[in-house]
Amino acid sequence: MMGGTHQDDAVQGLTGQSARGRSNGSYAYPTALMTDMYEYTMLDAALKDGTAQRRCVFEVFTRHLPTGRRYGVAAGQGRILDAIESFHLGDDDLRFLSDRGIVSPETISWLEDFHFSGSIKGYREGEMFFPNSPILQVEGTFGECTLLETLVLSILNYDSAVASAASRMSSAANGRPCMDMGGRRTNEWAAVAASRAAVVGGFQGTANLLAAKLYGLKAIGTAAHCFTLLHDSERDAFASQVDALGLDTTLLTDTYDIEQAVKTAVEVAGPDLGGVRIDSGDLASLAQRVRMQLDALGATKTKITVTNDLDEYALASLQNAPVDSYGVGTMLVTGSGAPTCAMVYKLSEREGSDGVMVPVAKKSPDKATVPGRKLAFRSYEYGLAECEHVISGSEEQLSAFAPQEGWKDLLVDYMVNGEGDAALQGHDAIAAAHEHHAKALAELPITAQSLMRGDPVIPTDILVL
Amino acid sequence: MMGGTHQDDAVQGLTGQSARGRSNGSYAYPTALMTDMYEYTMLDAALKDGTAQRRCVFEVFTRHLPTGRRYGVAAGQGRILDAIESFHLGDDDLRFLSDRGIVSPETISWLEDFHFSGSIKGYREGEMFFPNSPILQVEGTFGECTLLETLVLSILNYDSAVASAASRMSSAANGRPCMDMGGRRTNEWAAVAASRAAVVGGFQGTANLLAAKLYGLKAIGTAAHCFTLLHDSERDAFASQVDALGLDTTLLTDTYDIEQAVKTAVEVAGPDLGGVRIDSGDLASLAQRVRMQLDALGATKTKITVTNDLDEYALASLQNAPVDSYGVGTMLVTGSGAPTCAMVYKLSEREGSDGVMVPVAKKSPDKATVPGRKLAFRSYEYGLAECEHVISGSEEQLSAFAPQEGWKDLLVDYMVNGEGDAALQGHDAIAAAHEHHAKALAELPITAQSLMRGDPVIPTDILVL
Structure with missing residues (x-):
């Protein structure tokens, strides 16, 4: 879903090559x-x-x-x-x-x-x-x-x-995969424990590499806004990401203008682009527009991932939006209240x-x-x-x-x-x-x-x- | 204040014998x-x-x-x-x-x-x-x-x-020392970081030993209810604690009946008992009664420590109660909301x-x-x-x-x-x-x-x- 070639197979989501043994x-x-x-x-x-x-x-x-x-x-x-x-x-x-x-x-x-x-x-x-x-x-x-x-x-x-928070969230997501992206919002070791606990409570993977390593969890990731800003243009950034990580990667589309970014993304990657991520604004409405735009561009299999302070209530309200997976951060690692x-x-x-x-x-x-x-x-x-x-x-x-x-x-x-x-x-x-x-x-x-x-x-x- | 002979001098509260060097x-x-x-x-x-x-x-x-x-x-x-x-x-x-x-x-x-x-x-x-x-x-x-x-x-x-939470709390405590006792309510490593951050924000010490060791913080502690329950009587427990830790220790008084416990405490330790702790009930009213009882028993210098889900609002409401120091747990390590x-x-x-x-x-x-x-x-x-x-x-x-x-x-x-x-x-x-x-x-x-x-x-x- 997210992370393209850099993730394990979704079905075996929880199995990793370096599952923790008795000694780490x-x-x-x-x-x-x-x-x-x-x-x-x-x-x-x-x-x-x-x-x-x-x-x-x-x-x-x-x-x-x-x-x-x-x-x-x-x-x-x-x-x-x-x-x-x-x-x-x-x-x-x-x-x-x-x-x-x-x-x-x-x-x-x-x-x-x-x-x-x-x-x-x-x-x-x-x-x-x-x-x-x-x-x-x-x-x-x-x-x-x-x-x-x-x-x-x-x-x-x-x-x-x-x-407990993860359980409510994955339940509200109603079958769509939830991924832990909360490490930056809690203590650095708590983050590792949170990734593990999130998977216990129904999540499918985590952005946290140490958790992925210690516990053999599926690691996921897209890109940050800084990657787009680093490059001379959004097109350069997308081309670089696709070149390095493959077509199956997920491009971040809300650094400047989402509609333009989606157009550029499909121009750069073609209709087989793995996914796009939206991290701001009215997520339901944006996902709807982006889905229609992707479909019109022939990228009918390109997935949409949304992030941005999601909690179980936000996930429940997104159930009719054409979203394929969720990245959840702050509210997961802080137990959603x-x-x-x-x-x-x-x-x-x-x-x-x-x-x-x-x-x-x-x-x-x-x-x-x-x-x-x-x-x-x-x-x-x-x-x-x-x-x-x-x-x-x-x-x-x-x-x-x-x-x-x-x-x-x-x-x-x-x-x-x-x-x-x-x-x-x-x-x-x-x-x-x-x-x-x-x-x-x-x-x-x-x-x-x-x-x-x-x-x-x-x-x-x-x-x- | 708390912990008697097992704590550093309050004035040098933050200095410990094993302050962390460059390597730990x-x-x-x-x-x-x-x-x-x-x-x-x-x-x-x-x-x-x-x-x-x-x-x-x-x-x-x-x-x-x-x-x-x-x-x-x-x-x-x-x-x-x-x-x-x-x-x-x-x-x-x-x-x-x-x-x-x-x-x-x-x-x-x-x-x-x-x-x-x-x-x-x-x-x-x-x-x-x-x-x-x-x-x-x-x-x-x-x-x-x-x-x-x-x-x-x-x-x-x-x-x-x-x-940030510690700052509001120590400010609301208005000069009375606040001590971190929150380790058990957050991730085990977050607990160590929390002790350190609490001291940055105005706290005077911590119950967490690893934080005390790594950062040279003042370590404090009293006793848990299990210590009283372990013994055949509350009197046995108090006598054991005073024997092992000295007169300056703080006895926990709310396992059975507080009035009886205070009486027993002064009988066992004499009027030079270091302190008593109250961990349940209406803290202001109990502190008032215990202060009067201690004074009547001649234990005028015995300090009163209170604990039990304190936050900055509770501390502010206790400012007229005869309390000498606070132990703060859950609300500290969870940032008080x-x-x-x-x-x-x-x-x-x-x-x-x-x-x-x-x-x-x-x-x-x-x-x-x-x-x-x-x-x-x-x-x-x-x-x-x-x-x-x-x-x-x-x-x-x-x-x-x-x-x-x-x-x-x-x-x-x-x-x-x-x-x-x-x-x-x-x-x-x-x-x-x-x-x-x-x-x-x-x-x-x-x-x-x-x-x-x-x-x-x-x-x-x-x-x-």
Whole structure:
């Protein structure tokens, strides 16, 4: 669609030649200090008083969706597995903790060989979530689980915000491919995560090269206005682009006068020109005029791509315009009005001094939590999701719990005793998440796709055993 | 204030023992693929047609501030210098570009030894900006300048969004220290950049350890609810924290019942307890009650810290409450409603085929640009800023331009012919930006500090020579 010879085949859109393996060389970075200081000071105190070894279950959930949203899309779990692999402290990091007096020498020793040896289960990537869905549960000692809090939340909160926006956008685009072009409007690393999350939420590719490389995503691109301005004429610029990138490229037509640019484009490239892009003005009306002009010039197969601060509402309003694909930037990477999710990481069960696990909860006003570890199922009627069921109880109670017929189990194991499931990491996991998301969205009542503000599309029922 | 013995001295708040030098070991990462694909395909075409060597001036500016904002705060320039130092392509990156067919073999050769050898000037970090302020100007060959577009914008757009929010918040806090606790609500690397930008915009410290380490920022922290829940009783938890972290620590009081917790806290720590934190409920009213209770218990010097989805409006409404410091999270790292700036990177001047520099501009509807390189000054009346003056012209015209008496030159040299100014990078630059920001804010008309929506606090006058 965009980028011509410089893109992968659309059908295999998500497969790239350099899908990320277990190691990504210079792009792997230690994550252990991507953490709030209090995780380390709490560890320090808990090691001193002996509670750091208590077994704990932490739960990631959100109390509410962004105002008016019907569902959220969970994303980032695969990146959490990557991040935990890199969660170790180098000499330099240990020296920092020591020099600043953040933890005691005993804790420094404990941290020297730290690796997370606990277990993680949670919602699939691309799965829908609702208020109180137990999106992730992390089980291990207090010491190892508390160190992960900030990092786990950073990843899930941002990635899920982008995936949730992407889902609404790709749904509003109604089958037309949406491409991520938002990297320039968010932090440079957030951009890479956003590309990945966008694909989880239904996008087909990204302009971001590092994301394309690390995650094996389809890379796309057209040209910028500077390329036209650089040349002595628009004709020179178009001729150069076609010469270097081939006929299948997409020419940018709104630097000076669109009608003239489209005429020049077809004169230069002929009727087999791959595509044109419009980046300003009334996109629906311009697309209509450009389509008629292209058709009149015989360029009936030349595609039209539009860009310019698109969001799900703009995409919905363009559905009758003759547009072939969308490039989405700012509103994608900023979550379309909801740049973060309100996910929190709360202790729900911990070992007592007698070795018995105890459900725990805080009682803070408006921020009380539901004690106990959780199961999660979704029930269906006529093949459509009807209710989210969250079951809370002890490990014994939960293992004896029999879900009703037809309830789908929403939890998968990401990590068992420190061993991550490689199938839930890397490129293949993203492709699987993209597919799972499409399937799960199709199973939600159609109201989910409404852009009107309203309640979550299905209720969450919490059963405390 | 927060974190007791585990923090640096407040006066030297911004100085840390491990301020980032020119190399940050495993945290330095190559940035050359943090780029949209079209930068590389345009380079490819321009190398082929000979225009890649044309001298160019690109300008970063925004057409508008976020709705109702009175000013923006520029941040991230020091990080751009870091990022350019790491802008090189490893074998693996080159193989990716080659395998995907993104650029030709000739371009791969050109990229092998790539380093940016151009010049960059722009607004100081911490400086206020307005619509059309030439925040950064990048000069060099088209090839080298176009490759930086995405990365430069990612950094400036996000960092400035956070610094702008931080500025409004620290202004609304009216002298009470604001601390960044937002890492968990944004991408894990964005969190690090946000901590830095928050300090540029007036914050005093951060919970984020990696930011504290890389940039030599003051690290702060209290404790989480899980620490109380982990223990058999709140009393056990408080005793453990005081034992490990010292009397000067801050105890979290809202896990169960605040009044009881405050009582327990003073019983455990005595009247010299450093601080208590309240994280839920009606913060003003709770702070008032807790202050009275602490005073009655003799803990008159114990500080009160509040947190819980604070933004500038909440901070303004808390000004009469007996609060000593604020922890700000979500709304800081998401730019308090404006998670990105609308900065763009546009070609404003380029060499023609005859070697003469030509001002250029695009004419896209609503997105037209002002041609030519720029100077920028701010004029004052009674010591208060009155107008932003942007002067556009050729290099000769600009070098002959004489600003009026009292106009402050807003541009500094960040990089000259590929050599960055080390004084504008790293910890010291952040401390300088923090101070410059405070001074520049004090020189804006007081309307700048209004939280009411309105126009930019001073107009921008554009003079085309």
